[in-house]
Every structure is written in structure tokens, then in C-alpha cells.
Amino acid sequence: xxxxxxxxxxxxxxxxxxxxxxxxxxxxxxxxxxxxxxxxxxxxxxxxxxxxxxxxxxxxxxxxxxxxxxxxxxxxxxxxxxxxxxxxxxxxxxxxxxxxxxxxxxxxxxxxxxxxxxxxxxxxxxxxxxxxxxxxxxxxxxxxxxxxxxxxxxxxxxxxxxxxxxxxxxxxxxxxxxxxxxxxxxxxxxxxxxxxxxxxxxxxxxxxxxxxxxxxxxxxxxxxxxxxxxxxxxxxxxxxxxxxxxxxxxxxxxxxxxxxxxxxxxxxxxxxxxxxxxxxxxxxxxxxxxxxxxxxxxxxxxxxxxxxxxxxxxxxxxxxxxxxxxxxxxxxxxxxxxxxxxxxxxxxxxxxxxxxxxxxxxxxxxxxxxxxxxxxxxxxxxxxxxxxxxxxxxxxxxxxxxxxxxxxxxxxxxxxxxxxxxxxxxxxxx
Amino acid sequence: xxxxxxxxxxxxxxxxxxxxxxxxxxxxxxxxxxxxxxxxxxxxxxxxxxxxxxxxxxxxxxxxxxxxxxxxxxxxxxxxxxxxxxxxxxxxxxxxxxxxxxxxxxxxxxxxxxxxxxxxxxxxxxxxxxxxxxxxxxxxxxxxxxxxxxxxxxxxxxxxxxxxxxxxxxxxxxxxxxxxxxxxxxxxxxxxxxxxxxxxxxxxxxxxxxxxxxxxxxx
Ligand code: SF4
Ligand code: SF4
Numbered sequence: 001x002x003x004x005x006x007x008x009x010x011x012x013x014x015x016x017x018x019x020x021x022x023x024x025x026x027x028x029x030x031x032x033x034x035x036x037x038x039x040x041x042x043x044x045x046x047x048x049x050x051x052x053x054x055x056x057x058x059x060x061x062x063x064x065x066x067x068x069x070x071x072x073x074x075x076x077x078x079x080x081x082x083x084x085x086x087x088x089x090x091x092x093x094x095x096x097x098x099x100x101x102x103x104x105x106x107x108x109x110x111x112x113x114x115x116x117x118x119x120x121x122x123x124x125x126x127x128x129x130x131x132x133x134x135x136x137x138x139x140x141x142x143x144x145x146x147x148x149x150x151x152x153x154x155x156x157x158x159x160x161x162x163x164x165x166x167x168x169x170x171x172x173x174x175x176x177x178x179x180x181x182x183x184x185x186x187x188x189x190x191x192x193x194x195x196x197x198x199x200x201x202x203x204x205x206x207x208x209x210x211x212x213x214x215x216x217x218x219x220x221x222x223x224x225x226x227x228x229x230x231x232x233x234x235x236x237x238x239x240x241x242x243x244x245x246x247x248x249x250x251x252x253x254x255x256x257x258x259x260x261x262x263x264x265x266x267x268x269x270x271x272x273x274x275x276x277x278x279x280x281x282x283x284x285x286x287x288x289x290x291x292x293x294x295x296x297x298x299x300x301x302x303x304x305x306x307x308x309x310x311x312x313x314x315x316x317x318x319x320x321x322x323x324x325x326x327x328x329x330x331x332x333x334x335x336x337x338x339x340x341x342x343x344x345x346x347x348x349x350x351x352x353x354x355x356x357x358x359x360x361x362x363x364x365x366x367x368x369x370x371x372x373x374x375x376x377x378x379x380x381x382x383x384x385x386x387x388x389x390x391x392x393x394x395x396x397x398x399x400x401x402x403x404x405x406x407x408x409x410x411x412x413x414x415x416x417x418x419x420x421x422x423x424x425x426x427x428x429x430x
Numbered sequence: 431x432x433x434x435x436x437x438x439x440x441x442x443x444x445x446x447x448x449x450x451x452x453x454x455x456x457x458x459x460x461x462x463x464x465x466x467x468x469x470x471x472x473x474x475x476x477x478x479x480x481x482x483x484x485x486x487x488x489x490x491x492x493x494x495x496x497x498x499x500x501x502x503x504x505x506x507x508x509x510x511x512x513x514x515x516x517x518x519x520x521x522x523x524x525x526x527x528x529x530x531x532x533x534x535x536x537x538x539x540x541x542x543x544x545x546x547x548x549x550x551x552x553x554x555x556x557x558x559x560x561x562x563x564x565x566x567x568x569x570x571x572x573x574x575x576x577x578x579x580x581x582x583x584x585x586x587x588x589x590x591x592x593x594x595x596x597x598x599x600x601x602x603x604x605x606x607x608x609x610x611x612x613x614x615x616x617x618x619x620x621x622x623x624x625x626x627x628x629x630x631x632x633x634x635x636x637x638x639x640x641x642x643x644x645x646x647x648x649x
Contacts, residue, residue, distance in 0.1 A: 029466075030463055031463060031464055031465060031466040032460060032461060032462075032463040032464065032465050032466075032637070033465075033466070033637040033638075033641065035460045035463050036460055036630060036633050036634045036637050037634055037637070037638075039456075039460055039626065039630055039634075040626075040627050040630035040631060040633070040634035041624070041627075042624050042627045043569070043572045043573060043574075043577050043624060044504060044508075044569075045566065045568035045569045045572050046493075046501050046504055048568045049497060049500040049501055050497060054568075060567040060568040060570075060571045061571070063568045063571065063572060065572055066571060066572060080459070080460075081455055081456045081458075081459025081460060082455075082456065082459075082622065091575075092574075115649070118638060118649055119494060119497065119649065120493060120494075120497045120501060121490070122490055122505075122508075122631070123490070123627060123630070123631055123634045123635060124486055124489075124490045124634055124635035124637075124638040124639070124649070125634060125638070126637075126638050126641065129641075276470060277468075277470045277645065278470070279470070280469035280470045280471075281466070281469060283469075284469070285469060286469050286470070286471050291470075325647075326647065326649070327642070327645070327647070328645060328647070329473050329476075329642075329645040329646030329647045330646075331647075349496070350496055353647060353648065353649065354494060354496050
């Protein structure tokens with residue numbers, strides 16, 4: 001790695017303190033699965049073949065297993081079954097602070113925690129999860145990209161990285177006016193607590209209006225609520241476990257407080273990862289409500305006949321957001337909705353569980369430092385979309401959409417990335 | 431004769447003790463770590479954990495078609511030397527005799543010439559692994575001393591066994607002693623490096639299968 005690798009630091013602390021925090025963080029919570037996954041790597045390098053950062057650049061430093069090097073060394077020295085022996089003979093070496101600074105860009109700028117590498121790994125190692133564990137340590141040590149740290153501080157204060165909670169009613173009022181749709185806010189009781197992605201309160205307001213239109217049409221008893229409205233979990237991406245818990249609790253506690261039986265997540269991938277699969281860990285038991293992604297909810301409404309759609313009658317291809325498909329299991333739900341829209345789906349070469357990441361997951365979309373790299377990754381998706389010859393290009397994650405739109409803008413690509421929920425709202429039949 | 435006695439006696443005994451003790455220590459040490467229970471309700475229709483684990487163990491035996499192109503050489507080559515090693519270790523008559531003397535178990539042997547041929551092929555595949563490790567930028571970057579040592583201690587018993595079988599280079603007893611010593615070194619190193627994947631692979635794949643099977647994903 002180049003010695004001039006980019007890094008940021010948060011807080012004013014001694015080098016020893018920072019390094020100590022990182023090393024403790026790396027080994028703090030080794031569960032049996034994490035340990036098995038660190039232990040079983042055979043250094044075969046096959047994971048590189050699945051990672052968009054490697055395939056788009058050919059640079060070996062983007063090899064997934066290489067991103068785990070600090071975690072690996074910390075584990076074998078501090079937590080593995082032969083840790084005392086490892087320390088005694090000084091092998092492997094402990095990561096140094098300089099190395100952690102160098103690895104910052106590998107752990108944050110060039111991993112979207114998409115999980116594609118797991119598919120090709122002969123040991124089936126969940127590398128994305130290990131990168132997430134590495135981020136916990138990097139966050140503890142104040143070693144994360146400053147842009148993500150800024151979002152972290154904002155979300156800590158506002159409950160959202162983009163919108164203060166007290167502004168929510170006004171923003172919803174404006175969206176309701178602009179799109180001519182009713183958007184309930186802060187209702188004391190509702191069956192469904194609906195939540196938003198950050199962009200849906202900014203540049204993607206149409207997606208929020210679309211969701212409102214559909215819920216109203218289906219006669220759902222729902223509301224948004226200042227207590228918990230932004231489902232994107234910045235803590236989940238940054239490695240800030242405390243914030244992850246706080247944001248998770250804001251959503252779940254608000255839902256329970258208004259008597260909701262369903263927590264409805266927006267078109268956002270990481271929101272699904274954080275709330276559907278990780279929320280329960282903060283409560284020590286299964287949540288007493290359903291956590292449902294918008295795509296899944298749309299599929300249910302369609303299948304139950306609660307909404308009917310006018311067919312579009314064109315060809316389309318679909319970008320599978322990693323967190324809701326490969327790591328979330330909603331491959332079929334998206335296709336149910338696409339079929340109900342009367343779209344003839346032409347799959348990309350890599351699709352479903354095997355789909356390439358958009359290149360912006362895991363906070364990479366917000367990490368300005370990674371822009372050039374993201375644009376290189378975009379070429380893969382652009383090529384695969386073009387190969388299908390499909391007329392429409394659809395996805396169901398706002399963050400993917402922003403990433404793909406930025407990529408398209410960079411190369412003047414004339415394809416719009418459309419939102420599934422918006423398409424459904426536009427084609428609602430009476 | 432003395433070297434052979436040493437190799438067959440104290441060296442092999444210590445190596446076996448290290449092998450068994452070390453493997454158990456490492457496996458138990460890992461498997462006794464706290465288990466983080468997955469409390470999220472499984473997706474409707476998800477496979478039960480044991481089924482999901484088995485499916486992942488089987489699925490990762492061979493790359494998915496979309497990845498087959500880029501990983502074909504490594505995969506085929508790995509199969510050649512893994513199967514080759516198994517054939518040589520368990521198929522050669524003297525090996526079976528050795529095991530019978532040790533624990534009383536025996537099974538039919540494969541023809542010597544066939545095993546010899548497989549041994550040569552195995553060594554060639556191992557040479558290809560090393561070449562790839564030294565040449566491919568990704569492999570070169572990932573490789574450390576432990577990886578090269580694991581390679582060496584896997585290749586040496588095969589090479590020394592072939593020499594002993596063809597009576598090349600020294601007296602047969604000396605060749606045999608060297609062969610046994612390389613096996614002892616292999617066994618002694620086994621628990622500490624990545625050779626442990628021979629046991630860990632099933633647990634590692636299975637754990638991933640359980641995590642994602644619950645989510646309704648065949649990963
Ligand atoms: S999780 Fe995705 S981005 Fe990260 S290393 Fe694996 S393939 Fe690359
Ligand atoms: S593919 Fe798996 S076993 Fe091979 S180097 Fe990558 S993480 Fe390790």
C-alpha cells in the first residue's frame with residue numbers, strides 16, 4: 001500500500017491510546033462464527049474475483065481477505081486459541097497505528113459490505129461481516145473517514161444524518177402539498193410505523209410521496225413519527241455500535257409506543273440489514289412487531305390484491321440491492337412486484353444473489369474520498385445493464401439509486417435509475 | 431537404521447501428539463467461544479439451521495457458474511492435489527500396512543504404479559500452486575511465511591515418498607527415514623497454520639449457511 005494513503009482521524013488523543021482502543025475493538029466481541037471465519041481462510045485469493053473494487057481496477061490491494069489483515073493479526077495475537085504462543089514468538093505482528101491508518105481506506109472506501117466475495121470463497125467466509133467488525137475497532141479508535149464521522153455526529157444529535165426531527169412535520173407538509181397526497185405525521189396510534197431514507201426527505205421526496213399514495217390507496221392505518229423516522233442506520237455503516245443501538249431503539253420504541261404491529265422500512269438497503277436482522281440483538285428477544293422492507297410490503301399488497309396495477313408493458317432490468325437481496329433474502333419479492341407492473345424482466349448477467357454491488361453501499365456513497373473509485377465500479381453495472389437491452393432500469397434502494405445516478409451523470413449516461421415504489425405509485429389502478 | 435528408528439519412534443510419536451493435541455485445542459478453543467444467538471425471526475419457509483449449514487457445505491464445493499471462469503484453474507488444481515493427497519495417503523500398500531500395525535485397521539490397496547503416478551501428478555499440482563502464489567499479484571500479496579511453510583510441509587512428504595518409492599538418491603532406509611521425518615514435520619505444523627482448514631472448512635461454511643439460510647438466502 002502506498003505510504004501516502006488517505007486517512008482521517010477524530011478526537012485529540014495520544015497515539016498509544018488510539019492504537020490501544022483499536023486493538024481492544026478488534027477482539028472485543030469474537031463470537032464463534034467470527035472466529036471460525038478468521039481461522040479458516042486459506043489465503044487463496046479467490047475472493048478478489050468477486051469484489052467489484054478488484055475487478056474494476058485490477059489492484060490487488062482490494063482483495064477482500066487483505067482488507068481483514070489488521071483484524072486477523074489482532075485476533076491471532078489476542079483472542080485465538082494460540083494467542084499466548086503468538087505473542088511469545090511475536091508472530092503474527094501486532095498491527096501498528098500507521099498500518100491502521102493505511103487500512104482505513106480499504107475498510108471504509110473500498111468495501112461496501114456487499115457480501116459478494118462470500119459466494120466465491122471456498123471456505124464460505126462472511127467477509128462483509130468481518131469488515132463490519134473491523135469498522136467497530138476503527139470507530140473506537142477515531143479512525144474513520146471524516147465525512148462519515150460528520151454524519152455520525154449529526155445522526156447522534158438529530159436521529160438522522162440529514163434532517164432534524166423537529167423539521168419533519170414541515171417537510172412532510174411540503175411533500176404532501178407538492179405531490180397532492182396525504183402524509184400522516186405523529187399520529188398517536190397506527191398499525192404501521194412508516195420510516196424514510198435520508199434522501200426521501202431531500203432529493204427523493206417523490207419516493208416518499210409514492211409510498212404514501214400506495215399506503216393510502218391500500219387503506220393502511222399508518223403514520224410517520226418524529227420519534228423515529230429515518231431508518232438509514234449510520235451507526236451500522238460506520239462501526240458505531242452505540243449509535244446503531246440508539247437509532248434502532250428510536251425506530252422500534254416509537255413503533256411500540258404507537259401500538260404499531262409493523263415497522264415499515266423505506267427503499268434503503270442498510271436500513272433493512274440493521275432493522276430486520278440486527279434490531280433484535282439490542283432487545284435480547286425477537287421483536288414483538290414485524291420489520292418489513294418496502295419491496296416486501298409491495299409484494300404482499302400485490303399478492304393480497306390490496307392494490308392493482310396498470311401494466312407498463314415494456315422491458316426492464318433490475319439492480320438487486322445487496323443488503324435486501326444477497327444479504328436480505330428478498331430476491332423473489334422484487335420480481336413479484338416487477339411482474340405485477342407488467343414489466344418484462346431481462347436479467348443482467350450477474351443478478352439476484354450474484355448481482356454486482358452498485359459500489360456505494362456501506363457508506364461508500366457518502367464518502368467523497370471514494371468518488372473516483374465508485375465511478376470505476378459503475379462501469380461494471382453500466383455494461384451489464386446495456387447488455388440486457390432493456391428499456392427501463394429499476395432498483396429498490398435509494399442509496400443504490402443515488403450511486404448509480406451519480407455514476408451515470410459522470411459519464412453522461414442517458415439511463416435513469418427508477419425506483420420500484422415510484423413505479424408502483426405511478427401505475428396504481430382504481 | 432538409527433535415523434529410521436528415531437523417525438518412526440520418538441519423532442513420529444511427538445508429531446502425532448502435537449497433531450492431535452493441537453487440533454483439539456484449536457477446534458475446541460474456537461468452538462467454545464460465545465455463540466451470538468440470532469434473535470431475528472427467520473424468513474417464512476427458511477431452511478432449518480442444520481439443513482442450511484449442509485447446503486452451504488455442499489454449495490461451496492464448486493464455484494457458481496458465473497464465477498467458474500475466473501476461478502477454474504485454482505479450483506481444478508486444488509481438487510487435483512487434494513484428491514491426489516488422499517489417494518497417495520490412503521491408497522498405498524505400505525501406508526495401509528503402517529496403519530494396520532498402528533491401530534489394526536486395514537483396507538485394500540491401490541496398485542503401486544497407479545499411486546506413484548498420482549503422486550507425481552499431485553506434486554505437479556502443488557508446484558502449480560506455488561508458482562501461482564509467487565506470480566499472481568493477489569496471491570503474492572496475501573502470502574506470508576505460514577503459507578509457504580504449509581506448502582513446503584505438504585510438498586515434502588510427497589516428494590520424499592516418491593524418492594523413497596523409486597529408490598533414488600540414497601539408501602532406501604535413509605530415504606524412508608527422511609520421508610517419515612517430513613510427515614512428522616507436516617503433522618507437527620498442521621494445527622498451527624492454515625492446514626487446519628481440513629477441519630475448519632465445514633464449520634466455516636456451515637456457519638455462513640446458518641446465518642443466511644435464516645434470511646432465506648442460499649449463500
Ligand atoms: S463485501 Fe463486497 S466490497 Fe467488501 S470485500 Fe467483499 S465483495 Fe468487496
Ligand atoms: S476466498 Fe476465502 S479463503 Fe480464499 S483468501 Fe479469500 S477469504 Fe480467504
